[in-house]
Amino acid sequence: MLPIWLTEDYIQTALRAFYKDDQLQVIKLWAKPATEKGENFVGVMTRIYVDFESGDGSVKNMSYILKQGVPSDAPQAKIFKEYDVYNRELEMYDVVLPKMSQILEEAGFTDKLMAKAIIVDRSRTIMILEDLAPLRYTNADRVKQLDLTHTKLVLDMLAKFHAAAIILNQREPDLLRHNYASHFFSRGKEGYGEVFAGLFRAFIRYVKTKPDLNSRYGAKLENIVTNLMDYAARSVDVDEKDLQTLVHGDCWTTNVMYQYDDEGNPTTVLPIDFQFSTWTSPVVDLHYFFSTSLQTDIKERETELVQYHYYALKRTLEVLNFKGVFPSLFEYQLQFEKRRFQSVIIANTFQPIMVYEGCEDPDFVNLYQDTPSGIKFQDSMYENKEIQRRIETILPILDAKGFLDAH
Structure with a gap:
């Protein structure tokens, strides 16, 4: 499930800046959880999939990792805020x-x-990073x-x-x-x-x-x-x-x-x-x-x-x-x-x-x-x-x- 703010326009703007391609057009955007319960206590990671057409006409199917903090009502959220782990x-x-x-x-x-950062959004305290799995990591x-x-x-x-x-x-x-x-x-x-x-x-x-x-x-x-x-x-x-x-x-x-x-x-x-x-x-x-x-x-x-x-x-x-x-x-x-x-x-x-x-x-x-x-x-x-x-x-x-x- 994608956050409501993570729209095709949002990811298109981020990808255009990252790839330095003002003609890039997002075709499709969807997501799956990137970790199972108990695998990561500090953050929530989602694998997002993006089909887009580059300015040269080529179509690419790419995946990225969306990294967010735990929900504010999670028991550990107060601890991580105290240590300022997300801004760090x-x-x-x-x-x-x-x-x-x-x-x-x-x-x-x-x-x-x-991993390369596609976007670091401090206003939302999130990052979108390159997915290391296709690079065989x-x-x-x-x-x-x-x-x-x-x-x-x-x-x-x-x-x-x-x-x-x-x-x-x-x-x-x-x-x-x-x-x-x-x-x-x-x-x-x-x-x-x-x-x-x-x-x-x-x-x-x-x-x-x-x-x-x-x-x-x-x-x-x-x-x-x-x-x-x-x-x-x-x-x-x-x-x-x-x-x-x-x-x-x-x-x-x-x-x-x-x-x-x-x-x-x-x-x-x-x-x-x-x-x-x-x-x-x-x-x-x-x-x-x-x-x-x-x-x-x-x-x-x-x-x-x-x-x-x-x-x-x-x-x-x-x-x-x-x-x-x-x-x-x-x-x-x-x-x-x-x-x-x-x-x-x-x-x-x-x-x-x-x-x-x-x-x-x-x-x-x-x-x-x-x-x-x-x-x-x-x-x-x-x-x-x-x-x-x-x-x-x-x-x-x-x-x-x-x-x-x-x-």
């Missing part, structure tokens, strides 16, 4: 990503950094998660993203410092505090069902809840010693799309969904990505993967003629390690959602609210045997590093 993504597609893409193109990098399996080849492609992509943002910030110092200050864990905001506290309580509930885990970690986890968001905020804090850039902010399996060769091997990767792009340390993206998206044996190679991203970032900045101070690998690993608390939250509360295969209702409020349907959904997340194994592995590591103690 509009700004990313309209201004920041094109500038970052240009920086990379000038240096000879050819991989796409973004697709998501990897979020449940199977990523092997080493898929993982390294993302790390290479993030290196280009982070490097381009560093150069953009040098060229236009005011552009990225204002609209990109808030994160999931930002101080002074309440929405995600409620979400993460609810998720963390569900995690503790699971731990309490395992006597061995509960005896060692239950009390420590209970103590963390009180200061959960403060500890998390510290993991995003930066100071003058930290390398700083714009991060994607929500980089996980479903927010990257791959192209594959005829043998099924991934060849290129493209990021999507920039609602949580934030000015902070690049290792924030690494923690989020590692904790949500990697197969178990790949996650165990974390230190090596930080090293891989470090050298990819360093090489890219050299090509872009970066003249600033760049940390040593040892310093970069320390910057990664001191943000380890993200693993406490993301690996133990976010990842069970991201690989969920159960049949309980995935409504947003059921992720964190203590209602009967919410508790039923949350408890079912921890029935996944692989998630249980990961919890048994990660809790001793986090405890040994001191991240389960008050700090």
Whole structure:
């Protein structure tokens, strides 16, 4: 169902400007939902189909993605308004990503950094983007998660993203410092505090069902809840010693799309969904990505993967003629390690959602609210045997590093 404002005249005006063709005529316009329930909590995506005749007489059948915010009466709408996620993504597609893409193109990098924006309409808080499906971009399996080849492609992509943002910030110092200050864990905001506290309580509930885990970690986890968001905020804090850039902010399996060769091997990767792009340390993206998206044996190679991203970032900045101070690998690993608390939250509360295969209702409020349907959904997340194994592995590591103690 198309919004009433999305008429043939509206899309014709947008397409004429995008294709620079004042003679373009729209013949037909229709739509289908682009995502299923539970696949995207932040926005509503609709695939729109347009038949049009170009000025040269050729007729084309094209599809595009209409991206809108969730309805104002949706439970999560208030949260996303508080974090201004929609205006941030509009700004990313309209201004920041094109500038970052240009920086990379000038240096000879050819991989796409973004889906092209047909129109960014700030008055309606919507975007119409090119449809990546006809270009043979697709998501990897979020449940199977990523092997080493898929993982390294993302790390290479993030290196280009982070490097381009560093150069953009040098060229236009005011552009990225204002609209990109808030994160999931930002101080002074309440929405995600409620979400993460609810998720963390569900995690503790699971731990309490395992006597061995509960005896060692239950009390420590209970103590963390009180200061959960403060500890998390510290993991995003930066100071003058930290390398700083714009991060994607929500980089996980479903927010990257791959192209594959005829043998099924991934060849290129493209990021999507920039609602949580934030000015902070690049290792924030690494923690989020590692904790949500990697197969178990790949996650165990974390230190090596930080090293891989470090050298990819360093090489890219050299090509872009970066003249600033760049940390040593040892310093970069320390910057990664001191943000380890993200693993406490993301690996133990976010990842069970991201690989969920159960049949309980995935409504947003059921992720964190203590209602009967919410508790039923949350408890079912921890029935996944692989998630249980990961919890048994990660809790001793986090405890040994001191991240389960008050700090």
